[in-house]
Amino acid sequence: MTRVLYPGSFDPVHNGHVELIETAARLFDEVVVGTLMNPSKGGGLFTLEERMELIDECFAHLANVSTMMFDGLVVTLAQQVGADFIVKGLRAVSDFEAELQMAQTNLVISGMHTIFLPTASRRSFLASRLIREVSRLGGDVSEMVPEPVSRRLAAKVGSSDR
Numbered sequence: 001m002t003r004v005l006y007p008g009s010f011d012p013v014h015n016g017h018v019e020l021i022e023t024a025a026r027l028f029d030e031v032v033v034g035t036l037m038n039p040s041k042g043g044g045l046f047t048l049e050e051r052m053e054l055i056d057e058c059f060a061h062l063a064n065v066s067t068m069m070f071d072g073l074v075v076t077l078a079q080q081v082g083a084d085f086i087v088k089g090l091r092a093v094s095d096f097e098a099e100l101q102m103a104q105t106n107l108v109i110s111g112m113h114t115i116f117l118p119t120a121s122r123r124s125f126l127a128s129r130l131i132r133e134v135s136r137l138g139g140d141v142s143e144m145v146p147e148p149v150s151r152r153l154a155a156k157v158g159s160s161d162r
């Protein structure tokens with residue numbers, strides 16, 4: 001049985017993440033989606049709890065996908081959940097340098113390898129940062145995120161700074 005950890009900040013989860021999780025759920029026996037703070041990205045829009053709730057709602061139909069949130073190192077969470085590998089998505093060559101550096105760092109500090117899965121080119125432009133920005137400024141993000149996320153974004157943005 002192979003269990004993988006797919007870590008990310010998922011603020012919010014978008015259709016590129018959905019594709020990656022669905023692919024991983026076909027390739028591996030169990031997929032744990034780990035919602036973590038990215039130390040370089042600040043506080044974010046959704047709390048870790050809210051991000052996790054949205055992921056749970058979007059993947060309720062996949063029995064081998066579960067969600068966890070964690071404040072710490074990816075490799076610590078990977079060890080805690082008994083993951084065999086970390087899985088990360090690559091949207092474009094520009095992702096590769098930073099992802100390779102993280103994969104090599106994680107390998108050195110824990111012995112855990114990272115498996116990269118490419119995103120389909122039609123989704124390679126998707127970025128949570130831009131989705132937050134478009135939503136905050138009143139644009140339509142429904143083509144880029146699952147329906148529950150679209151709804152929560154509208155509610156969140158409507159109740160805050162617009």
Ligand code: PNS
Binds near residue numbers: 038102
């Ligand atoms: O979706 P993101 O923002 O690209 O995900 C980045 C994330 C959360 C995977 C990264 O920031 C991370 O690994 N955070 C946990 C802290 C950690 O393990 N740092 C060492 C990485 S080599």
